[in-house]
Amino acid sequence: MQRPGNMKNPCEAFPLRKAGRSTMSNEKRSTHAGSGQGRPASWPADMAFYAWRSRFAQALLIAIVLAAVFVLARITAGPKDSGEATAGQATAAATSWTCSMHPQIKLPKFGQCPICFMDLIPVGAGDDGASGTARMPLSERARVLARVETTEVRHREIEHEIQLVGKVAIDETQLTYISSYIPGRIDRLFVDYTGILVRKGDHLAEIYSPELLVAQREFLLALDSVERSTSMGGAALANAQSVLDAAKRKLELWGIPKDEIERLSRDRRPSDHMRLDAPMEGWVVERQGYQGMYVETGTRLFTVVDLHRLWVMLDAYELDVQFLRPGQPVRFETESYPGRTFDGRISYIDPLLNESTRTVKVRVNLENPNLELRPGMFVRGHVHVKLGADGRVVGNELAGKWICPMHPEIVKEGPAQCDKCGMDLVTADSLGFAAVGAGGGALAVPGTAVLLTGRRAVVYAETQDEQGPVYECRVVELGPRAGDWYVIQSGLREGERVVTRGAIQIDSAMQIQAHPSMMQPPAEPPVSKAGADDALRSIVMRAVKGAAYHTRSGPVLAAYMEFTAALAADDIEKARAAADRLKQRAADAAPDGLSGDDAAHWTQLMRRIADAVPDTRDAAIDALRLRLPEITRAVETYLRTFGHAGDTKVYRTWCPMALDNKGAGWLQADPGIRNAYFGSKMLRCGEIKGVIGADGKESAHE
Template identity: 35%
Template sequence: MSKIPSEAPSSWLPWLLVPIVALLAFGLGRCVPELVTPAKPNDHAHEDSAEVWTCSMHPQVRQPTPGDCPICGMDLIPLTDVGGGSEQVVLSKRAAVLARIETVAVQRIATPGVDLRLLGRVEVDESRMRNVSAWIGGRVDKLFVRETGTVVRRGQPIASLYSPEVYAAHQDLLTANKSVTKLRNASELARSSAEATLAAARQRLSLLGLADAEIDRMAEAGAPRKSVTINATDGGTVTERLATQGQYVEAGTVLFRIADLSRLWVQLDAYESDLPALMEGQSVDIEVEALAGERFTGEVAFIAPLVDARRRVTRVRVEVDNPTGKLRPGMFVEAVVRGGAVGEAKQKPLVVPVTAPLFTGRRSLVYVELPPTEQGGRPSYVPRVVELGPRMGDLYPVVAGLSAGERVVVHGAFAIDADLQIRGGASMMTQADANAEREPLARIEPNQKLRSELAAVLGAYLDMQVALADDDWHAAQAAAGRMLEATRAVAPARDSAADQAWSVIGAALESHAKQAAESQAIEGARGAFLHASGLAQQILAVFGNPLDTPLRLAFCPMAGANEGAEWIQATDVLANSYFGESMLSCGEFRSTIEPGQYLLSTAGAPVSAGGGGR
């Protein structure tokens, strides 16, 4: 058997080392950090610039191309982070078109309201209604006016009334008159007695309601009358006949009701939402279906202070001339109330369409389009919290937050806001509420120096209040400047309770006074005044009234985006600073703060604090 020759170690050793080296290399590769060549700046430029499309309702959806949301079917909108910041949305022109973004310019209108179309009915003017009454009791012998709707003249006989009292008094008058004639040549005593009896008979008839001329005619009659005539006291149309021939009536019983129809009332029904746009003196155009092609005009004379609890409407009275008698009480009418004109010297209010604002609780927010020069010409939008007045038709008046000429989004605002929410920006859901309640401060009794300094602050505030009520923007700016200087001059004693309280109030008041002084329109001044009014109330609640005259806390339910807002004024006549002439008397007084008294609040009891200078 032959032997198999053995191989030398040098022949098989390399093959044994190969797997060992591979295992060692693999293990070292897992332990040693990976060395990556830095990417060049343009390596991912195309990837970063690619648009991402998402759904405003389902932000988890991400697609590289436009289309429909696979969840709800809505159109996808572009998601961009190009230089927008946390409070700005920048879209490409194509994205803005696909999102159907529409904007309009904020503008001023010539009237503080818009035309309102209301329904109503024609009624008799209550001030022109008269009653014809029986001035004595008796039986109705004859009616000269038998139908309602008959037109009568002043002094025209309308009924004949038999009265036993008049008959007896007339008989006494005739007897006394004959006695005076018969005793003309008798003694003085007899003549005096007869004349006294005649005077008493005349007085009796006068007390029964007969005029002296009628009594003179009755004295010359040959026999006593069995009836007396009732005449119309005023001319007009008989609207109601309450007497019947043969009926017995007492003195004062109403026989007829007469109305002058040459001037009528048109009572319109206005819902609560229409009331802010209505005011006395507005012109009204009236159309009646029965009189096609004819138009009557009048003015709003009265707005009822009460709302019908069942129908939820308020009656608005319009006075209309009716010389031809074509208008008849009971007719239904359709009226157009024209917006009242604003004086030439007053600023016309800014307005935005009702589709512009987004409402979240007590806030109103609009999206403002930035000038095209920013962001390289791309459409860009920023949110803006605004103060709105009561709705007027298809418009909202802007009390604060916008300026004339700025463009606001009226279509597509929800898409923009959704984009801002997706990116975690300051959208409508995250904006701070300016009306959030503040923690009450303890009351402080100021010394004379601090009281005089606070009096200067409130004096400038009151000047601003009067200027805004007069729609005088420039005067309001000047008053805000004085309030800013007075606020900076307040110097309580260092580290005192007054110093701690004023550090909270003064800093905020200084900011809003500066904002009002530098405002670009009266709406901006009013927006700052809204916050300054809250701080003025804090001054009165913490330090009391430093002035020598009483102050009044007023409230308007229409201000502050229809949530209501307060202000302080010194006069007894209410003057609304948030709306000026357009709604000057809107509101009510809530309380009066006498000199040295504190505004009622949840603050604690007064504490003593010095007010020395720093």
């Protein structure tokens, strides 16, 4: 074989390896060629075998990649006709079309969602057939995936623990203010700091008072007069004795102790100082008097309180007040004595609610013989109650007892008098303190079974049919919640089973398939709309084409159209202005060309329109939309009675989602939907129900 051209070495045609690494000596190249190992016999003796092998490997790799790409493309492409047939079968099997974002939308043909304008998707016949029901069957596998658990509904003896927080307070009945009985000056203080314990009769202060000196001299003069009149007897002695009694009574009212009055009678030496003594045992918690201070009659000097009896003031949330009754035992603990509990009974429940904290004060009277508790200590209270069949508390401790209306803590077994005020006791039933619920246990379900929407409570009841378990959405009326249980007033019967775990998954599936669920209540007949339709059907048509009154009603109708257009545009200023014009024009309109009953009826309808328009000052756009149904009914009644002028049509439009899904309508002058209730949020939501012609008759919209 001859080398091509001027090629001196075959390696120059395949520069794949570096010369330093692929160059071989002539001896090695000759030896390798001569050996015939690792290359074809016809291969040029001096061509590098390693370069050839590298090029061959690259070509083989490219061929494999191309073959793999070709095979993969054939597999992924699949039979084109089969895919199209499957899509066609899905479309053919669909009986209705729905929106993936708003599954409550059901239309018989393909189109766009009237709420979000997304393309509708087909719904299979099996899915659509039960869209109006509140029942959903689940297979065994679906129940396992949703982790569905159920509980039997039955009457239970529910024990509810009410947790209260509060603090220890001073018993107001053990509080005493010590004031000065006479005007004067404090010359000496025996109690010169707060917190000291004083006992009855202990000295508190000495007060200098010239008036006291005068009163004592009057007493001594009266005493001398009695002694002189003793020998005279008769009326003179009686008069002298009455003067003495009055002078003595004056000293007593000024707070002079009896021993001081007796000393004065013996010694006949009046004093210009009065000693102030403690009238009771207790702790001085406040001191307003200071040495050298001038005081008047009634000036408060000390505040003394007996801490052997205390109040515990607890805060009860308004949700728990229904379970609390006077006389119920309360157990509480405080941080000062960990692990130790104290017991008491509810003696008073405040009739007023604190609007700032939304709590009610509950008072517990407590004996404190060892002075372990101190005012201001924080406490945590616990009240345990049992609920009856009607959800009320069972077993009130005051049933059949007699209590004092002024001091409810005074409780006795029969008729008696109050130990504090002397009033006759009355029965606890007469004061409403002994209301007892019916026994037998309450019909209750676990709290996890109830789905709350704010206005409704929903549970999912498990029933059986020929295919297996079926889960039904039930709206229930709840009683009070007691811990982990809800008392059921209506909607369930004893023996039924409710879903206590997995209810939210079932509800989500119901929502996806547009079944009645937690967020979508079952459809109810629009009672108000039916009533409005009946009223419209009873209208006596009095329309006269080309009559003069149309020139007066035309501006009214124009103002109404401007009002609805402004609401649809979310323009509050234009809506207010249009509403004001509508009200003014309807009030000023006159029934030109009409007389008698027609004129009176025309005026009445215009007045009805004016009265339906609210005061727009500072009115929010939502408030105006709430009044739109009433305004629309008034305008529609007029149009159906007296018609309208011009060749334009009035389109009666309806939105089923307006006013919290109750549905409401409005009138507009063109067929393009502009929702006056939602504005830009759902501008095209709604449908045209009919067209009101100039003669007041309604025709179907084409």
